[in-house]
Amino acid sequence: MSTMPQTPVGPIRDERSGAEQRASLWAGVLAAVPLAVAFAGFGVAFGSLARTAGIGPVAAVVLSATAFAGSAQFAAVSVLGAGGSVAAAVAAAVLLNARYGPIGLSVAPVLGGPWWRRLVVGQLVVDESWAIANRGNGSFDRARLIGAGAVLYLAWVTSTAVGALGASVLADPRALGLDAAFPALFLALLWPQLRERRAAAVAALGAGIALVTLSFAPPGVPIVAAAAACLLGVRR
C-alpha cells in the first residue's frame, strides 16, 4: 500500500563526521532564527501579561525556562488573570503540554549519551525545534534539534525577562502578524510529507479531528486528540 522508506530500527547512532554534525547544528540555528524573532515578540508579551496577572518576574522566567512552551504558559496565565482557580490554570497548561509525551518518545531514539544529556536535550524540544529536526521519515536530526532548540530557548527566556521586568511592549506581536508565522511554519514542514499517501491521509484526519474538537473541547484537547490519528494509520 505504501512506498514509505523503512526507518532504521534500534539505537540510531549519528555516524556522521564532526563537520557534518556541525553543519546540521548550523542548519538548525539558521532555520530557527526567523522563528526566534516571533518567539521574542511573544516572550515580551508573555512577560508583561504575567506581570499584570500577578506573577513576578522571577516566577515568569522560571516558568519560561521549565515549561518552554508558549501556548501552555499563555493559557495558565490568562486563566489566572481572568480569576480562574489554580487547578484550572494548571489543568489547561498540562493538557496543552501533554503532546510532549509522544513527541519525546518520537525523538528518544536519536538522543544518545548519558541520561543527563538526554534529559537536557529533551528539554530543548518544542513544537518548532521538533518540526525543524524532523527528517520526514520518522527519524530526527539531533544536531538540528539542538541548534534550533537552543536558539528558540534563549529567545524565549530572555524575552520573557524583558517583558516581566516591565519593558513596555515595543510593538504588539499581533500587529506584526507574528501569530500567523507559526501555522505557516507548521504547514511548510508538513507540505513535503503530503506527497506520501498514508501520511497525507493521517494529516487530513488529524486536521479534521482538530477542527471538529476545537469548537467544544478546552484548549489542548484538539491537539492531543488529533495526535491519536497516527494510531489509526499504523499498518496491521
Next chain:
Amino acid sequence: MSPAWTIVVVVGAATVALKAAGPLLLGSHRLPAGVLDATRLLAPALLAALVITQAVAGPDGLAVDERSLGLAAAVVALLLRAPMLVVIVAAAATTALARLIL
C-alpha cells in the same frame, strides 16, 4: 506558596517530566515496529493539528480571522516552491497588512 508560584512549580515540573519521559525511559532501546510506525505518522497528524489550532482557533472555538489570509498566502508561496523563510514572512506580512487595512 502563592497561587502564582504554585502554578509555576507544578506546570514547570510537569512539562519537564513530560519532555524527559520518552528520552529517559526509552533510552536508546529500540522501539517495537508498531510504535515506530506510529511515531513516524505522529509528525503529519500533529503538524496538521498545529496548523489548524494556530490558524483558526480562538478563545471561543473556531475563529476565522486575518490569520487565515496569512495561511492562504503561505499556501500560495508553497505552491510557488518558495523557501521556508519566504513562506513564513509572506504569512506574517499578509496578516499584518490585513489587520492594518480591514
